[in-house]
Amino acid sequence: xxxxxxxxxxxxxxxxxxxxxxxxxxxxxxxxxxxxxxxxxxxxxxxxxxxxxxxxxxxxxxxxxxxxxxxxxxxxxxxxxxxxxxxxxxxxxxxxxxxxxxxxxxxxxxxxxxxxxxxxxxxxxxxxxxxxxxxxxxxxxxxxxxxxxxxxxxxxxxxxxxxxxxxxxxxxxxxxxxxxxxxxxxxxxxxxxxxxxxxxxxxxxxxxxxxxxxxxxxxxxxxxxxxxxxxxxxxxxxxxxxxxxxxxxxxxxxxxxxxxxxxxxxxxxxxxxxxxxxxxxxxxxxxxxxxxxxxxxxxxxxxxxxxxxxxxxxxxxxxxxxxxxxxxxxxxxxxxxxxxxxxxxxxxxxxxxxxxxxxxxxxxxxxxxxxxxxxxxxxxxxxxxxxxxxxxxxxxxxxxxxxxxxxxxxxxxxxxxxxxxxxxxxxxxxxxxx
Amino acid sequence: xxxxxxxxxxxxxxxxxxxxxxxxxxxxxxxxxxxxxxxxxxxxxxxxxxxxxxxxxxxxxxxxxxxxxxxxxxxxxxxxxxxxxxxxxxxxxxxxxxxxxxxxxxxxxxxxxxxxxxxxxxxxxxxxxxxxxxxxxxxxxxxxxxxxxxxxxxxxxxxxxxxxxxxxxxxxxxxxxxxxxxxxxxxxxxxxxxxxxxxxxxxxxxxxxxxxxxxxxxxxxxxxxxxxxxxxxxxxxxxxxxxxxxxxxxxxxxxxxxxxxxxxxxxxxxxxxxxxxxxxxxxxxxxxxxxxxxxxxxxxxxxxxxxxxxxxxxxxxxxxxxxxxxxxxxxxxxxxxxxxxxxxxxxxxxxxxxxxxxxxxxxxxxxxxxxxxxxxxxxxxxxxxxxxxxxxxxxxxxxxxxxxxxxxxxxxxxxxxxxxxxxxxxxxxxxxxx
Numbered sequence: 001x002x003x004x005x006x007x008x009x010x011x012x013x014x015x016x017x018x019x020x021x022x023x024x025x026x027x028x029x030x031x032x033x034x035x036x037x038x039x040x041x042x043x044x045x046x047x048x049x050x051x052x053x054x055x056x057x058x059x060x061x062x063x064x065x066x067x068x069x070x071x072x073x074x075x076x077x078x079x080x081x082x083x084x085x086x087x088x089x090x091x092x093x094x095x096x097x098x099x100x101x102x103x104x105x106x107x108x109x110x111x112x113x114x115x116x117x118x119x120x121x122x123x124x125x126x127x128x129x130x131x132x133x134x135x136x137x138x139x140x141x142x143x144x145x146x147x148x149x150x151x152x153x154x155x156x157x158x159x160x161x162x163x164x165x166x167x168x169x170x171x172x173x174x175x176x177x178x179x180x181x182x183x184x185x186x187x188x189x190x191x192x193x194x195x196x197x198x199x200x201x202x203x204x205x206x207x208x209x210x211x212x213x214x215x216x217x218x219x220x221x222x223x224x225x226x227x228x229x230x231x232x233x234x235x236x237x238x239x240x241x242x243x244x245x246x247x248x249x250x251x252x253x254x255x256x257x258x259x260x261x262x263x264x265x266x267x268x269x270x271x272x273x274x275x276x277x278x279x280x281x282x283x284x285x286x287x288x289x290x291x292x293x294x295x296x297x298x299x300x301x302x303x304x305x306x307x308x309x310x311x312x313x314x315x316x317x318x319x320x321x322x323x324x325x326x327x328x329x330x331x332x333x334x335x336x337x338x339x340x341x342x343x344x345x346x347x348x349x350x351x352x353x354x355x356x357x358x359x360x361x362x363x364x365x366x367x368x369x370x371x372x373x374x375x376x377x378x379x380x381x382x383x384x385x386x387x388x389x390x391x392x393x394x395x396x397x398x399x400x401x402x403x404x405x406x407x408x409x410x411x412x413x414x415x416x417x418x419x420x421x422x423x424x425x426x427x428x429x430x431x432x433x434x
Numbered sequence: 435x436x437x438x439x440x441x442x443x444x445x446x447x448x449x450x451x452x453x454x455x456x457x458x459x460x461x462x463x464x465x466x467x468x469x470x471x472x473x474x475x476x477x478x479x480x481x482x483x484x485x486x487x488x489x490x491x492x493x494x495x496x497x498x499x500x501x502x503x504x505x506x507x508x509x510x511x512x513x514x515x516x517x518x519x520x521x522x523x524x525x526x527x528x529x530x531x532x533x534x535x536x537x538x539x540x541x542x543x544x545x546x547x548x549x550x551x552x553x554x555x556x557x558x559x560x561x562x563x564x565x566x567x568x569x570x571x572x573x574x575x576x577x578x579x580x581x582x583x584x585x586x587x588x589x590x591x592x593x594x595x596x597x598x599x600x601x602x603x604x605x606x607x608x609x610x611x612x613x614x615x616x617x618x619x620x621x622x623x624x625x626x627x628x629x630x631x632x633x634x635x636x637x638x639x640x641x642x643x644x645x646x647x648x649x650x651x652x653x654x655x656x657x658x659x660x661x662x663x664x665x666x667x668x669x670x671x672x673x674x675x676x677x678x679x680x681x682x683x684x685x686x687x688x689x690x691x692x693x694x695x696x697x698x699x700x701x702x703x704x705x706x707x708x709x710x711x712x713x714x715x716x717x718x719x720x721x722x723x724x725x726x727x728x729x730x731x732x733x734x735x736x737x738x739x740x741x742x743x744x745x746x747x748x749x750x751x752x753x754x755x756x757x758x759x760x761x762x763x764x765x766x767x768x769x770x771x772x773x774x775x776x777x778x779x780x781x782x783x784x785x786x787x788x789x790x791x792x793x794x795x796x797x798x799x800x801x802x803x804x805x806x807x808x809x810x811x812x813x814x815x816x817x818x819x820x821x822x823x824x825x826x827x828x829x830x831x832x833x834x835x836x837x838x839x840x841x842x843x844x845x846x847x848x849x850x851x852x853x854x855x856x857x858x859x860x861x862x863x864x865x866x867x868x
Contacts, residue, residue, distance in 0.1 A: 267728075275706035292830060396746045
């Protein structure tokens with residue numbers, strides 16, 4: 001059991017504006033959090049590289065590269081973060097004026113977004129959470145897969161520090177040879193995991209590092225049992241905060257970042273994988289509550305996947321419902337969309353009469369979830385997987401060059417494994433296949 | 435194992451225009467099929483009511499009402515079928531002119547649709563298949579749940595014979611007291627299962643029969659293990675018809691009837707449950723093939739869920755793919771959409787260069803699927819379920835009177851069970867709870 005789990009689970013969830021430090025409010029946790037900050041993640045990774053627990057025959061160190069969008073680490077990083085976001089044609093396609101228009105939009109939105117970050121403590125909590133997840137996951141991984149130990153977690157963000165190019169340097173400095181690109185988006189979309197992998201492709205090529213590591217990819221994991229258990233536990237914990245006689249009438253609103261319909265109409269698998277996750281979570285919870293899949297954070301005038309989360313709350317309020325739990329089903333760590341945007345929805349819903357809308361915190365350091373991540377990576381290493389079969393399927397209706405390049409690049413980069421799996425069926429250790 | 439399974443599984447699937455009798459091409463099957471037709475379903479049900487195998491303490495007979503859209507039993511039934519379909523505001527909302535406009539559209543479409551039915555043997559195969567499924571399911575149910583035996587299958591169709599009003603009469607004549615309204619659409623939509631249950635509500639009220647049977651409802655079952663196994667076996671059987679070296683490059687295209695976006699934007703759960711089914715099927719198959727969820731049978735100028743099945747095939751053809759399997763994921767029996775429409779897509783795809791597109795036949799009499807249905811109903815009876823929790827959730831964005839009425843009607847009609855479950859955890863029989 002991780003130390004913060006109990007505290008997080010029973011933290012008041014409908015508490016208006018949240019500060020990231022409020023997640024870490026016991027003296028022990030504050031010491032731990034500050035120590036982590038002081039030491040720096042790299043120092044911790046460095047220490048682990050030299051760790052004495054590594055088995056003699058290990059082929060490690062193995063980098064577990066935790067890919068995500070990231071978030072600004074300070075208010076001054078908001079503009080560079082938005083600039084990277086809006087100039088990324090994979091997530092926000094702006095045509096031939098991508099760079100200029102992207103910079104312009106980023107500059108215009110910075111003041112408003114800065115204010116939002118001020119409200120959640122002046123920085124995104126996504127990096128601290130990813131670092132905690134990585135450390136705990138790697139501890140378990142060292143036990144599950146000593147042949148590939150030590151496992152070193154490397155958060156790698158698409159739009160914020162630590163950026164891809166810097167992480168690659170750190171990986172090299174840490175003596176890593178084997179690397180798993182492990183997306184932290186459980187459900188695949190070309191706009192998220194696809195974009196991160198495009199950036200990795202670009203940086204590996206630019207830095208002439210394609211031969212420096214032996215790569216494999218975990219590109220989607222929408223129904224991984226630990227992930228599902230983590231969601232179910234976290235939802236149950238919030239359900240338990242309602243009076244007993246209100247629990248059955250509390251509606252579970254799964255809220256995922258929406259996508260433009262143009263993307264969905266091309267065949268992007270994201271919404272289907274989100275649906276697979278939410279269905280599996282409800283199955284784990286025994287379908288005791290009503291639920292709905294909703295979509296948040298739509299921007300611009302085009303058509304996006306609906307129903308929108310705020311519309312759902314408005315409609316439920318009109319129908320006389322009081323209680324709902326907002327579940328951020330497509331993110332695993334808290335960040336601006338879960339901390340600020342969902343709180344805004346809650347405030348709006350309250351004004352409409354839905355007085356009992358509460359927010360499920362991100363999975364963050366939920367122990368079942370982190371154990372699930374470790375199981376997933378261990379299984380991936382043991383089976384010598386390259387990536388999912390689905391990874392080589394470009395959306396049928398898409399002709400983007402970046403998608404084609406990604407597919408070709410990784411199909412070449414990630415070698416076919418020809419030797420035996422790392423762990424045989426009887427769990428005897430055998431050699432690592434690189 | 436059911437008798438026809440092997441034959442169906444290895445029947446040539448890409449055989450152009452199909453006749454329903456081609457599914458039943460061995461002498462033994464033809465004898466069986468003709469006997470069924472001659473005896474008539476009612477006669478068979480009658481005989482079972484008197485059957486000597488029923489246990490003395492049974493609370494049966496229990497009607498398993500198999501609700502579906504149905505299809506015309508002859509070419510002359512095409513127009514009445516289309517008229518019922520287009521005048522049903524639950525599935526095709528035409529506003530205040532529903533009746534007049536619906537009749538007009540039905541009349542106009544009849545000649546074309548008649549031709550389509552001519553091509554598949556002059557009638558829809560949905561009733562014969564449903565009768566076979568019902569008989570086989572009930573045989574298993576009698577063993578699994580002797581307390582509620584005999585179980586009598588009653589196909590009940592929304593737009594074709596046997597219509598709701600007639601089936602209710604037959605149920606009464608058969609001495610039925612307990613009835614399970616068992617939707618044959620695995621994934622719930624207000625436009626399908628919702629419409630069937632609305633019709634049942636209307637007819638029960640009209641015929642003053644609300645107290646004649648003790649009802650419960652199986653309103654959705656998108657990931658029932660037997661259903662998933664049935665799909666996986668059927669897909670594997672088609673995969674096995676490709677040369678070994680082509681199997682990995684064969685793309686699985688799950689094709690479900692599309693829905694207008696207006697319906698989805700209100701919060702209809704259908705597309706999410708379809709995604710849960712297809713994901714579970716791929717999981718069962720070990721994710722060895724690439725796959726995509728696509729949507730077929732769009733009509734009219736409004737926006738519907740996409741990508742459309744034919745678009746997907748067109749795009750795949752452009753990208754140089756040759757092989758794909760079309761899987762009718764939202765129907766369990768063959769009918770016009772699976773037999774005729776998918777064959778049309780296959781012919782079009784062939785013209786575009788996709789020479790290896792094949793169609794998975796409906797689950798029809800797949801043994802795993804039928805065992806799954808029996809397990810589902812047995813569990814439902816044993817747990818004394820009313821309906822799913824989700825069933826009382828109207829789409830948040832919908833204010834249709836029929837939806838509200840349905841919810842209220844069944845919440846009242848289907849009694850809360852207060853006694854012990856039918857079968858205790860140790861599988862000892864106890865009394866039935868009505």
